[in-house]
Amino acid sequence: MKQSEKALSWGLILLLIGLIGAVIILGSVPPVDRDALTHHLFVPKLWLKQGGIDEIPEIPFSYYPMNLDLLYTIPLALGNDIIPKYIHFLFALLTGFLIHHHLSKRLGQLYGVFGALFFLSVPIIIKLSITVYVDLGLVFFTTASLLLLLYWAERQFPWRLLILAGLCCGLAAGTKYNGLLSIIVLTLLVPMLYQQSASAATRSNAKALVCGAVFFTATLTAFSPWLIRNYVWTGNPIYPLHNSLIQKLHGQPNPHQQPTAEKNLADTLTQLSHNGGNVFIGRKILYNETWWQTLLLPVRFFFEGQDDNPRYFDGKLTPFLLILPALAFLVRPPDTRQRREQVFLLWFSLLYFFFTFFQEAMRIRYVVPIVPPLVILSLYGFRGLLSKISLSVQSPTRRNAVVLPVAIGIPLLMLWYNGQYLISQFTVVKPLPYVRGQISRDQYITAFRPEYPAIQFANTVVPEQARVLCLFLGNRGYYMDFQPVFEQPYESGSILARFLTAENPQHTIVDEMRQRHISHILLRTDLTAQWLHQLNEHDRQRIAPLFAHADQPLWSGQGHVVLVVEQRKR
Numbered sequence: 001m002k003q004s005e006k007a008l009s010w011g012l013i014l015l016l017i018g019l020i021g022a023v024i025i026l027g028s029v030p031p032v033d034r035d036a037l038t039h040h041l042f043v044p045k046l047w048l049k050q051g052g053i054d055e056i057p058e059i060p061f062s063y064y065p066m067n068l069d070l071l072y073t074i075p076l077a078l079g080n081d082i083i084p085k086y087i088h089f090l091f092a093l094l095t096g097f098l099i100h101h102h103l104s105k106r107l108g109q110l111y112g113v114f115g116a117l118f119f120l121s122v123p124i125i126i127k128l129s130i131t132v133y134v135d136l137g138l139v140f141f142t143t144a145s146l147l148l149l150l151y152w153a154e155r156q157f158p159w160r161l162l163i164l165a166g167l168c169c170g171l172a173a174g175t176k177y178n179g180l181l182s183i184i185v186l187t188l189l190v191p192m193l194y195q196q197s198a199s200a201a202t203r204s205n206a207k208a209l210v211c212g213a214v215f216f217t218a219t220l221t222a223f224s225p226w227l228i229r230n231y232v233w234t235g236n237p238i239y240p241l242h243n244s245l246i247q248k249l250h251g252q253p254n255p256h257q258q259p260t261a262e263k264n265l266a267d268t269l270t271q272l273s274h275n276g277g278n279v280f281i282g283r284k285i286l287y288n289e290t291w292w293q294t295l296l297l298p299v300r301f302f303f304e305g306q307d308d309n310p311r312y313f314d315g316k317l318t319p320f321l322l323i324l325p326a327l328a329f330l331v332r333p334p335d336t337r338q339r340r341e342q343v344f345l346l347w348f349s350l351l352y353f354f355f356t357f358f359q360e361a362m363r364i365r366y367v368v369p370i371v372p373p374l375v376i377l378s379l380y381g382f383r384g385l386l387s388k389i390s391l392s393v394q395s396p397t398r399r400n401a402v403v404l405p406v407a408i409g410i411p412l413l414m415l416w417y418n419g420q421y422l423i424s425q426f427t428v429v430k431p432l433p434y435v436r437g438q439i440s441r442d443q444y445i446t447a448f449r450p451e452y453p454a455i456q457f458a459n460t461v462v463p464e465q466a467r468v469l470c471l472f473l474g475n476r477g478y479y480m481d482f483q484p485v486f487e488q489p490y491e492s493g494s495i496l497a498r499f500l501t502a503e504n505p506q507h508t509i510v511d512e513m514r515q516r517h518i519s520h521i522l523l524r525t526d527l528t529a530q531w532l533h534q535l536n537e538h539d540r541q542r543i544a545p546l547f548a549h550a551d552q553p554l555w556s557g558q559g560h561v562v563l564v565v566e567q568r569k570r
Contacts, residue, residue, distance in 0.1 A: 005110050012113045015415070019120055020093070022422055026130040027085040029431045030441050032448035036132035037476035039064070041081055044073040045478060055233050058485070059475075063239045065226040067175040068134040081132075081478075089129040091136040095143050096120045099372055102147050103379055106338060111379050114411060119375045121418035123316035124364050126425065127307060134176050135368050141172035142182045143372040146348060149190065150341050153197035162190075162211060166218025173223045177241060178356070178366060183223075185351045187216045189344065196340055283362075287311050298357060305364050307428075315364030316421060320414050321371065324378035325349075331384030342380060345373040382410060445479070450558040454522055455479050457555040458562050462520050469495075469513065469565075471523035472531075485518060489531050500539050509546045513565045520554075521546070521563040 031041060039061035046062075047053055056062040068088065075083035096116035104112030119125060128135050148165035155161065169186055173179030191208035198204075220227070227237035236243050283289050283297075293300070305316035325346070332339050349370040356366045386407055393399040426432065434444045445452045451473060462468055462482040470477075470484045477484045489496040499512055507515070532540060548566045555562040 005108075009110050009113050012110075012117055016113070016117045016120070019117065019422070022426075023089055023120075023126065023129045024086070025435060026126075026425055026429050026431050027089060028082060029429065029434050030445050031081055031085070031132050031478070032445060033131045033133070034474065034476065036084075037449075037478040038474070040069055040132045040134060041072060041076065041084065042476075042478040044069050044076050048073055048077055053229070059477075060240055063230055063234070064177060065174045065179075065223070066134075067171060068137040072132065084132045085130060088132060088134070088136050091140040092120060092125055092129045095136070095140045095372055098140070098143050098147055099375055102150075103376060106341075107379060107383055111383065115375055115379050118320075118378070118414055118418070119372060121415060121422065122318055122321070122371055122375075123305070123418060123421040124368055125371065126418075126422055127315065128365070128368070130425070130429065133365075135365055137175040138172050138179050138182075139369050139372060141168045141175060142179065142369040145169040145172065145182065145186060146345070146373060149186065149193060150344065153193050153340075154337065157194065157198070157211070159214065162215055163218045166215040167222045169215070170219035170222025170224075172369075173219065174226050177238070178369070179223075180238070181352060181355055182369060183216070183219045185348055185355070187212055187219070188351075189347055190215045192347075193344055196343075297362070298353070301357075301362075301364060301367070310363075313362050313364045317364055317371075318414070318417055320378060320417070321374040324381035325374055327381030327385050328377045329381075331381070331388045333380065333384065338380070342377060345377055349373050349377075385410075446558065449476065449479075451476070451522070451524065451560045452479060453558055454555055454560040454562050458482060458520060458522050461554060461562075465517065466519035467517050469518045469521045469523075471521065472527035473522065473524065482520075484522075485516065496543065500535075500542065509543055510548075510566050513546065519565055521561075521565060523561055523563070525559050525561055 031037065039059065043056065043059060043062045043066065046056055046059075068091075071087050072084040075081070075087070096119050099119050100112040100116040102112075103115040120129075125136070145165045145168040148161055148168060152158065152161035152165060165186075169179070169182050171179075172182050190212045194208045194211050195203060195205075198207075230239045231237040233239070234243070283294065299322065301313055302317045302319050302322040304312045306312035306314075307316060308314060328342055329346070332342075352370050353367050386403060389406060390399055390403050393402055430447075433439045434441070439447075442452070442456070456479075458468055459481040467483045467485050468480070470480075470486050472488065473484070473486060475486045477486070485495070487494050487496060491497060492501075495512065495516070496509075499509055532543070535543070545566060547563065549563050550561070553561045553563050
């Protein structure tokens with residue numbers, strides 16, 4: 001390696017160390033993100049309380065595959081809920097290592113280091129790295145499977161690499177149901193990769209199909225523990241996906257209510273096949289988008305992303321992941337194998353993106369497995385651009401004058417774009433007052449979750465065997481030591497909605513609560529008031545006894561109230 005390249009590599013390594021340090025600081029705060037509190041920490045906490053992985057029917061998320069959530073039980077058992085963020089971030093680092101290793105072999109050490117840095121600094125990767133989610137585990141296992149398949153083709157198709165790639169893909173599905181799409185796409189691409197990589201003398205359609213079958217069998221092997229668990233519990237190995245269909249095939253009524261939570265990818269794909277692309281109709285109704293805005297949605301994914309804004313895909317990518325991969329195919333490398341690998345990575349990215357794209361909730365987090373292959377293609381595109389410029393300029397002096405600004409300017413722009421997002425997270429997450437000890441854990445959580453003081457109070461007053469009706473709490477149960485009954489009264493399947501629609505109820509709403517062992521109510525006041533206001537007078541009268549003690553709450557503050565359910569009169 002030249003002295004200048006060595007210096008640049010060390011400079012990138014220092015930036016990488018700085019990035020890792022910044023992410024560690026951003027992650028060093030108590031968990032307040034929605035999915036962490038609804039299931040990624042809540043379900044492992046219940047498992048520890050139960051002493052094992054038992055069925056939790058009232059939490060549909062508990063039926064999801066949970067490879068990473070199992071890891072989270074270890075620090076939770078030790079009383080630490082910040083370490084799970086670092087575990088999640090570890091899978092981003094491991095993915096960065098895979099990218100570095102692959103690019104170093106193909107393009108050189110400098111490209112490998114920059115590829116890892118670029119990947120780890122992509123906004124959606126930063127956001128996931130500081131939260132207790134599982135998407136980075138899905139990304140790691142999917143990327144490992146992708147690259148193992150490329151090495152399988154490079155090394156003349158050894159079965160052990162194909163099986164290992166399948167096992168990694170199965171682990172991806174065992175991390176999150178979106179990994180099912182990785183199984184589908186890669187199983188389809190394995191025969192294609194074999195046919196394109198094998199010599200004419202050894203190429204065989206039969207063997208290509210056998211390779212696909214072996215890969216698929218390996219994926220099911222790694223995924224099978226979660227399939228078996230759900231089949232034993234519900235009769236549906238991929239519950240809650242396609243539950244109605246599977247129960248019909250069994251000729252049984254559905255014993256488990258379909259969750260009202262956001263539908264997952266595979267379920268939505270089936271839904272859309274019957275509903276004719278209602279994803280676009282939904283965006284037209286919700287956001288009044290024009291036809292050209294709808295047509296440009298795939299491009300807008302890379303330019304318009306915003307965190308916590310469903311209209312703008314609830315996440316942020318970078319335009320360079322769209323522009324530079326396009327350059328990779330405008331300026332192709334001379335090496336045949338590299339061109340073939342580019343096509344394979346492109347097919348995976350396109351198929352995964354567009355299958356995921358056609359779902360009701362368009363979220364960048366759902367397409368994050370395509371980020372590593374796009375990063376690799378981006379570096380191919382950047383290298384190709386430099387080669388094209390170098391070949392087109394004859395004079396060595398002019399060549400250096402043109403190539404050097406491009407070689408430095410584009411990477412700086414890429415890192416500047418991502419760096420802006422990283423810096424902004426210190427304003428959003430606000431970790432420094434907590435890390436410095438200027439505010440307590442309770443104060444930090446309360447700043448992001450106003451219901452937390454009410455939960456703390458309820459933890460002290462609710463009897464051990466009693467339950468708490470939680471109105472408009474968003475299913476965020478991690479900090480609750482009592483047994484919550486989450487209720488969204490607008491939903492038809494809720495307790496209150498069923499009570500109000502019953503024509504001749506046999507008992508009062510208070511009796512309904514007592515039968516369900518509900519002794520207290522924890523509610524968000526503004527949304528509860530809105531719901532009560534939209535009820536007709538008759539329904540308000542029927543539901544009023546539930547709030548008989550509203551004028552004398554046990555606890556009130558931060559827009560939340562704790563009430564006791566009226567005792568049954570003797």
